[in-house]
Amino acid sequence: MDWFVAGLKSQSNEVKTKAAEELRLLAKHNVENRIIIGHSGAIRPLLSLLYSEVKITQEHAVTAVLNLSINEENKAMIAEAGAIEPLIHVLRSGNDGAKENSAAALFSLSVLEEYKAKIGRSGAVKALVDLLASGTIRGKKDAATALFNLSIFHENKARIVQAGAVKYLVELMDPVTGMVDKAVALLANLSTISEGRMAIAKAGGIPLLVEVVESGSQRGKENAASILMQLCLNSPKFCTLVLQEGAVPPLVALSQSGTPRAKEKAQQLLSHFRSQREGSAGKGKS
Structure with a gap:
């Protein structure tokens, strides 16, 4: 040596x-x-x-x-x-x-x-x-x-x-890159802070996240649902965007057939949507 x-x-x-x-x-x-x-x-x-x-x-x-x-x-x-x-x-x-x-x-x-x-x-x-x-x-x-x-x-x-990582991570959610799971796993960690959530929405990440919930890998679906939950629980505006992207059917499917953690996240999100809807319906009657 x-x-x-x-x-x-x-x-x-x-x-x-x-x-x-x-x-x-x-x-x-x-x-x-x-x-x-x-x-x-x-x-x-x-x-x-x-x-x-x-x-x-x-x-x-x-x-x-x-x-x-x-x-x-x-x-x-x-x-x-x-x-x-x-x-x-x-x-x-x-x-x-x-x-x-x-x-x-x-x-x-x-x-x-x-x-x-x-x-x-x-x-x-x-x-x-x-x-x-x-x-x-x-x-x-x-x-x-x-x-x-x-x-x-x-x-x-x-x-x-x-x-500036979020913009590139959102681009890497394109299945062509072969990096969807890595990108979504990192975004799941970043979505736990407000700057991360703002950046994800600003970079156009919401439609892609709904897509991952629909057709990603088991791990990808789990992390995408986790991010959508962070977005929805912390911002009614982001919640509206998530609903507009048609998130409910893939979340219903995930709540029935995902990993235990993915099922839990999907169920939490769906119940959050229900309570939001009931809340706004209640306001309409008064």
């Missing part, structure tokens, strides 16, 4: 690139190798290579970091070595493969509870949203997965909405 670590610090870019590539491959499938490399002192020099202007060197280095981060002990060492800033740099400057693997590495680090906050406060959210907007399909998937994990930490929800 000493040769590889020395290679990462070499003056020769060719040697650095070769060392990063070899470490990437060694860490790819072998659990033992990940542990050995993690303890060999390779992490810090790999992170410094994330600033390399040679794109292939940067890609090998970030992929090695990602592969090493699969190991729990390495994950903590990578985070403590100050990985967040260099990973954001790769998100902004790397080639497609490097950006994808940088997003995946940030996801891997965000599994550590205290790093959900640190990553959220670091500027990573904007860079991940940019990847969500203009990355490859794999890049978008990796960005959505990382953002989902970050959104579990409450204060990150507003950051994700403010960075």
Whole structure:
């Protein structure tokens, strides 16, 4: 391992690139190798290579970091070595493969509870949203997965909405993208704050959510119903829009044949519609 670590610090870019590539491959499938490399002192020099202007060197280095981060002990060492800033740099400057693997590495680090906050406060959210907007399909998937994990930490929800994620997530609800479930899962977390609900309605998300309730996967239907419930319980105006999109028949179907959680959400929504209707009928009589 000493040769590889020395290679990462070499003056020769060719040697650095070769060392990063070899470490990437060694860490790819072998659990033992990940542990050995993690303890060999390779992490810090790999992170410094994330600033390399040679794109292939940067890609090998970030992929090695990602592969090493699969190991729990390495994950903590990578985070403590100050990985967040260099990973954001790769998100902004790397080639497609490097950006994808940088997003995946940030996801891997965000599994550590205290790093959900640190990553959220670091500027990573904007860079991940940019990847969500203009990355490859794999890049978008990796960005959505990382953002989902970050959104579990409450204060990150507003950051994700403010960075403009909702517009792109609504676009990704088109079945052609193959990303409906990922998009709806993240929107379900964002719909628990008022800025998230406003952004979903503004981006034209309501008709698409009704569509997911009607013809999405079981998980997609469940999350879409959850979002519609957040919209309706918090705003009579949004509730009217949901009803105008013909949400009742698919919700009735979901209340009879969805997952237990989806049935519960659909039933709650339908009873909310009934109470709204009865309330307005009562007002009409007085």
